[in-house]
Amino acid sequence: MAQTDKDMLDDTALDAFFDAARSDIAAPSDALVSAILADAEAHQPQCGSHAGTAVDPGASRGFWADLVAAVGGWPSLAGMATATVAGVWIGFAAPIQLETMSGGLILTGDYTLADESYALEDLAPSYLGTSLLLEDEG
Amino acid sequence: MALDAYAEASDDALLVLYGNGDPMAAELLTRRLAPRVLGYGTRLLGGDRAEAEDVTQEAMLRLWKIAPDWRTGEAKVSTWLFRVVSNLCTDRLRKRRNVDIDAIEEPADDTPGAVDKMIQADRVAALQTALNALPERQRIAVTLRHIEGEANPEIAQIMDISIEAVESLTARGKKALATALAGQREELGYGTN
Numbered sequence: 001m002a003q004t005d006k007d008m009l010d011d012t013a014l015d016a017f018f019d020a021a022r023s024d025i026a027a028p029s030d031a032l033v034s035a036i037l038a039d040a041e042a043h044q045p046q047c048g049s050h051a052g053t054a055v056d057p058g059a060s061r062g063f064w065a066d067l068v069a070a071v072g073g074w075p076s077l078a079g080m081a082t083a084t085v086a087g088v089w090i091g092f093a094a095p096i097q098l099e100t101m102s103g104g105l106i107l108t109g110d111y112t113l114a115d116e117s118y119a120l121e122d123l124a125p126s127y128l129g130t131s132l133l134l135e136d137e138g
Numbered sequence: 139m140a141l142d143a144y145a146e147a148s149d150d151a152l153l154v155l156y157g158n159g160d161p162m163a164a165e166l167l168t169r170r171l172a173p174r175v176l177g178y179g180t181r182l183l184g185g186d187r188a189e190a191e192d193v194t195q196e197a198m199l200r201l202w203k204i205a206p207d208w209r210t211g212e213a214k215v216s217t218w219l220f221r222v223v224s225n226l227c228t229d230r231l232r233k234r235r236n237v238d239i240d241a242i243e244e245p246a247d248d249t250p251g252a253v254d255k256m257i258q259a260d261r262v263a264a265l266q267t268a269l270n271a272l273p274e275r276q277r278i279a280v281t282l283r284h285i286e287g288e289a290n291p292e293i294a295q296i297m298d299i300s301i302e303a304v305e306s307l308t309a310r311g312k313k314a315l316a317t318a319l320a321g322q323r324e325e326l327g328y329g330t331n
Binding site for chain 2: 013017028044
C-alpha cells in the first residue's frame, strides 16, 4: 500500500511508457510485405467462385446436399420441420383447442364426450398393431 | 476505383472481398494489420524482430486461408489475428526455453528514481525489458490492454479466458511493471531522488 510512491510508478508515469510503446510503430519491411502479399495472391479464391475450379459444380455435392438445396437450403428445411411438428402436435393433442380457435367451424359436437370421440386406433388401426383388428373380427 | 474506395471498409468487409477474389483487399488488409501484428508479436517475443516477422507472415497466411470461410460479425479480424499471434508466439517461446515460463518470478527491484526525463526510445526499451520479465499470460494481457488498446471482452476472446481473469492478469501485470520500471530508473542512468 504505502510502497506506491517510492517503489512503484504511479499510473501516469506508467502510462508514459505505454504511450511510448504505442507510438513506436513497427513498420513491416518491404520484404515482409511482399511475402505476405505473395501468400495472399497464392491463396486467394478465384473471382466469383469459391470452388475455384471449372468442373461440374454439382458433381461434388451429395444426395442430401442436393435435397437441401432443392427445398431452398437449411432455413427452408427448418420451416418444414416446424410445420411438421406443429401438424403432429395438433393431430395428437389439440382437437378441443382447435375447436376453440376455429370458433366451431372446423369440428362440430362435443369432443370431450368419450362416446363421440375416436380413439387413435379407430383412425389408424395399424398404429397399435394388427392384434386389435383380429380381436374385432373374432 | 483505387484503394481510397476501400478506405472506409471494415476489416471484416475487406476480408470478405478478398475471399470473393478482390485483388485490392489483400493489400489494404496488409497495410492495416501487418504493423499491428508485427508490433504485438515483437513485444511478446521479447523484442526479437526477425522472429516476429516470421510470425506475422504465418498469421497473415492463416488469415488468407480462412477468408473463404470467414463469417462476418462473429469476431473482429484483429481479435482473431491477435489470438493466432498469441498462440504462435507462445509456441515459439516454449520451444526456445525448456523451463516453465509461467514460473518466472515477477521482478522485485524497488529502486526509486525519476523517469520524467527518459526519452521515448529508452522508455520503449525499458518497458520491453520489464515485459520480458512478466509471466507470459500477464505479458499478453497487459500488451493487449495497454499497448494494443484492446477491450477486456476482446482480450478474453483472444486468450480464451473470462473477463474477470483478464482484469486480474492486467492488474497484476501492471503492478509488476510499475515495480520493475521504478527499479530500472537507476540502471538506465536517470538517477534517483
